Amino acid sequence: MELFGSSGIRGVALRYLTPALVLDIAKAAGTVWDADRVAVARDTRTTGELFANAAASGLAAVGCDVDRLGVVPTPAVGNYCESAEVPAVLVTASHNPPEFNGIKLVGDDGVELSVDVLERIERRVLDDEYDHADWRTAGETTPIEGVVDEYVDQLVAAVDCEAIADADLTVAVDPGHGAASVASPRIYRELGCEVLTVNATPDGHFPGRDSEPVGENLGALSRVVATSDADVGIAHDGDADRAVFVDENGTFVDGDTSFAAMADACLEPGDAVVSAVNVSQRLVDVCADNDADLELTPIGATNIITRTRELHEEGTNVPVAGEGNGGVFFPPYRLSRDGAYIGARFLELLAAADGAPVSEVVAPYADYHFVRENVEYADDDERDELLSAARAYVETADAEPNTTDGYRLDYGDAWVLVRPSGTEPKIRIYAESADADRAERLAKDMRVAVESGR
Incomplete structure (x- = not known):
């Protein structure tokens, strides 16, 4: 697909992602869905409102009434779509930096669209083909209240609230100034936990940390856990569909x-x-x-x-x-x-661990060693030469290659993968084993093979 990547469309706001592009995507989605109503929601990014307005205009232009949900976590949008039986255009760039924004499309079952539906929508955009309404049938807009309340209620009901409450857990939550700020701290309180927060004010500039919840970005959360009586730290990305954890010592859990x-x-x-x-x-x-x-x-x-x-x-x-x-x-x-449900399921694990x-x-x-290396290339021709060298290497390896996405060699106790990055001019090499030396050797051998293609 030219427009939609593995998780929607993303790019630097007002450069790659423009109001005109969002308008066209919304018109295409409304045309393909042929729905009477479509929801529009966003995360906390500073450009979210203007892109949500563009999406609402595009949907109304093809005759869809628009439910405006405002700033809500991505999973709350899914819950609304499922309960109201409407699809949605969601303005979010997930874990990307604050200058980015993007679009996710969610079906009326609360699930992101499958590849075949995305391809149909993308084709409409590329061919500039939309079922425009006339002035008599243009859509109308309605603000919707209570979306977060309904999401919190259904999530709390979906987990073992009694077991979590009985475990008497103290949870530190880091929403990263994203959409989880309006839901996750409340959810864990309703599950009976004592809740501490950091970076929990909605702010599209992400002043406290970068939005991606990786170990190097979670220093504040780690300090809160390590200096308090917290049992666990939970961190989210910008749209709250992911959760990662910090242990009782403030150590990041991969x-x-x-x-x-x-x-x-x-x-x-x-x-x-x-x-x-x-x-x-x-x-x-x-x-x-x-x-x-x-x-x-x-x-x-x-x-x-x-x-x-x-x-x-x-x-x-x-x-x-x-x-x-x-x-x-x-x-x-x-x-x-x-993300909040992932966190709750992890709390269920702790509750079942009898105080561990x-x-x-x-x-x-946890006792595994992971290695990642990058091989940069100058142009498409060099990329193809590097990948050709990788292919020659895996064809002679003592393992059957998996070619689902690049080349992966599984050795039973270890593996190595080589694939081109989808966003940068780099060949990615990954290797992992419980034996650190084996993982390093697999990655090094693959890198030598790839670079032989220069």
Whole structure:
């Protein structure tokens, strides 16, 4: 797809992403959906209101009435779409820096659109083909109240509130000034936790930290946990569809580790897990231990959603899916990422651990070594030469390559992946093993092979 990437459309606001482009995307979506009503929502970014206005105008221009939800977490939009049976245009750039913005499209089932529907919408934009209304049938706009209230109520009802409350947990929450600020602290209080907050004021400039919830951005949260009696820290990205954790000592818990721990708690023999091709050995081992299948997709939430839907149609149970960046799906709840729900499921793990701290709960999944390297290239011709060298290397390797997205070699106890970046002129190399030397060696050997193509 030319416009839609693995998780919608994103770019620097008012440069790549313009009101005119958002208007066209909204018109195309409204045309393809052929819906009477469509919701429009946004995260806290400073350009969110102007793009939400453009989206509402585009939808009204093709005859859709517009429900304006305002600033709400992405999962709250999903809950509204499912309950009201309307699709939505969501203005968000997720974890990207504050100068970015973007568009996600959500169906009337509360789930991001599948690849085939996105392709139909993209084709309308590229061909400039829309079903414009006339002045008599243009859509009208209605502000909608209570969206966050309804989301909080349904989430609290969906987890073991009594067990979490009985565990008497103190939780530090870092919404990163994003949309989670209006929901997550409240959710964990309603689950019976004592809640501390940091970076919890909605602010599209993200003054306290960068929006992406990775270890180097969570110093303030780590300090709050380490200097208080908090049992765990929970951090979100800008639109609140991801959650990562800090243990009782203020130490960052890798997203692959928490994903594996939560998967291990809900898998049964015969189940399947859907993840991206850069999946951690942690999850590979958990699936093997539970006699569950592991299905790999190209990187990105859209691809994971599409494959999970296919497995459901085939009658395969998929209790958990996602990526090791904090974006975990629990499809029986909803086939979308929900940062606050992910956090609540992790609190259920702690509640079931009979007082064991986070560091002990995740310890069985933490002893792995991950390596990532980048090989830069100057132009498309050089990229193709580097990838050709990588292909020659994997074809002679003592492992069957997975070509879902680049080339992944699985060795049972370790793996290595090489793939082109979707956003930068770089070839990405990933390797992982419980043995640090083995992971370093796999990455180095792949890099040497790739660079031989220069």
